[in-house]
Amino acid sequence: MKAQEIHSILLEALAAWRASNTPIRQLLSKNMALKKLYAKDRRRVRDLIFGYMRNQIWLEDLVKESLSARQNARLSRRKRDLLELRTLVTKPGFEEHQELLDGVPSVADYNPSQAAWPKWMRRHLSSKLGPESRVASSKFFEEGPAFFASNDPQHACNFMGGHVSPVDICTSALRAEKRLRKEVLEQVNKGHQTQNGRALDVWPMDLGSQIIVSALRVEQGHRVLDMCAGGGGKSRLIAHQSPRELVCLDINEHRLRACPKGKGIRHVVADALEFRDTGFDRILVDAPCTGSGTLRRQPDIHLRLREDSVPHYTALQSKLIQHAKSLLAPGGRLVYATCSVLSAENEHDSLPEGRLMTPDNDDSDGFYYSVIN
Numbered sequence: 001m002k003a004q005e006i007h008s009i010l011l012e013a014l015a016a017w018r019a020s021n022t023p024i025r026q027l028l029s030k031n032m033a034l035k036k037l038y039a040k041d042r043r044r045v046r047d048l049i050f051g052y053m054r055n056q057i058w059l060e061d062l063v064k065e066s067l068s069a070r071q072n073a074r075l076s077r078r079k080r081d082l083l084e085l086r087t088l089v090t091k092p093g094f095e096e097h098q099e100l101l102d103g104v105p106s107v108a109d110y111n112p113s114q115a116a117w118p119k120w121m122r123r124h125l126s127s128k129l130g131p132e133s134r135v136a137s138s139k140f141f142e143e144g145p146a147f148f149a150s151n152d153p154q155h156a157c158n159f160m161g162g163h164v165s166p167v168d169i170c171t172s173a174l175r176a177e178k179r180l181r182k183e184v185l186e187q188v189n190k191g192h193q194t195q196n197g198r199a200l201d202v203w204p205m206d207l208g209s210q211i212i213v214s215a216l217r218v219e220q221g222h223r224v225l226d227m228c229a230g231g232g233g234k235s236r237l238i239a240h241q242s243p244r245e246l247v248c249l250d251i252n253e254h255r256l257r258a259c260p261k262g263k264g265i266r267h268v269v270a271d272a273l274e275f276r277d278t279g280f281d282r283i284l285v286d287a288p289c290t291g292s293g294t295l296r297r298q299p300d301i302h303l304r305l306r307e308d309s310v311p312h313y314t315a316l317q318s319k320l321i322q323h324a325k326s327l328l329a330p331g332g333r334l335v336y337a338t339c340s341v342l343s344a345e346n347e348h349d350s351l352p353e354g355r356l357m358t359p360d361n362d363d364s365d366g367f368y369y370s371v372i373n
């Protein structure tokens with residue numbers, strides 16, 4: 001494929017993204033020009049676009065600083081995109097993409113200490129976020145490893161052909177160095193059993209999400225409420241811990257469909273603030289949030305978020321925490337969690353100090369949790 005054709009696919013995709021404000025993953029999954037490429041080229045173009053999104057803030061600053069005011073004023077968006085992409089391939093990890101940008105001049109060199117979050121977010125970033133997570137060299141701005149959860153991770157390794165390894169600090173987790181084909185997972189979940197004779201279950205789930213479920217300390221016989229369960233990832237792991245009852249609650253019926261089904265599991269479509277059942281031994285409030293910690297999976301999330309969406313989330317989160325407390329049995333345990341790195345969403349006055357997990361320190365996406373006993 002000629003460099004010119006690649007340039008035009010890259011630039012059209014970026015222009016379409018700017019015009020629609022649709023998540024880039026969704027946009028690329030429908031991109032016809034991309035679909036026509038060989039799988040290897042398609043992957044490289046996608047990696048380049050995702051890399052561009054993750055790194056866009058410092059790329060823009062660096063290119064701007066390298067040009068005079070006159071050059072900056074004259075540069076079209078299209079040419080600026082190309083210069084920024086060319087600058088991206090000076091960052092370690094993008095070397096193999098250099099040739100895709102043949103003929104484009106380089107105007108600047110990668111500067112790892114450049115700030116990497118949008119200006120408004122820098123004011124809101126959690127004070128717990130160390131300096132390593134605030135700059136362009138942070139692992140937040142790289143594609144992360146893939147993690148899986150399983151009800152028998154040791155045994156699952158035997159069926160996954162050396163692609164994955166167990167994780168010492170989290171008993172449910174498996175880590176994959178390379179992307180796994182969908183078929184590998186389908187094969188593993190087909191007809192294999194755990195060492196205890198149950199159906200083996202393996203599914204994609206970030207390490208931070210699994211650590212949050214382990215902080216809930218579910219035991220056999222517990223009544224558990226997953227108060228914002230839609231999407232089902234955490235419920236699925238909780239269900240494997242044999243609670244007596246698991247209530248999966250979500251306001252969104254469609255999202256609730258992904259939750260596990262089975263004996264003792266109840267699905268409730270409702271506004272959590274209206275839910276009145278009490279006496280739960282364990283409650284998980286996996287709160288609706290900006291998702292600002294999920295950059296590795298959603299490469300453009302920080303570019304699409306707006307500052308004025310934060311107060312909406314913090315107000316709802318405060319109400320959910322207060323309400324959840326009122327549903328807890330005496331001696332029960334409540335875990336509040338977000339996938340955000342913004343202090344206003346995590347450090348609520350009504351919560352004890354919690355733990356912020358980051359790609360730089362924990363190999364996880366950006367997650368926060370706080371435990372109320």
Ligand SMILES: C[S@@+](CC[C@H](N)C(=O)[O-])C[C@H]1O[C@@H](n2cnc3c(N)ncnc32)[C@H](O)[C@@H]1O
Nearest residue numbers: 228230231232233234250251252271272286288
């Ligand atoms: C972070 S997601 C949950 C992800 C899920 N726990 C998982 O692990 O896959 C937050 C969820 O909160 C739900 N939600 C938002 N407002 C709600 C409310 N007032 N009552 C109940 N659920 C709500 C959303 O529909 C969304 O599914």
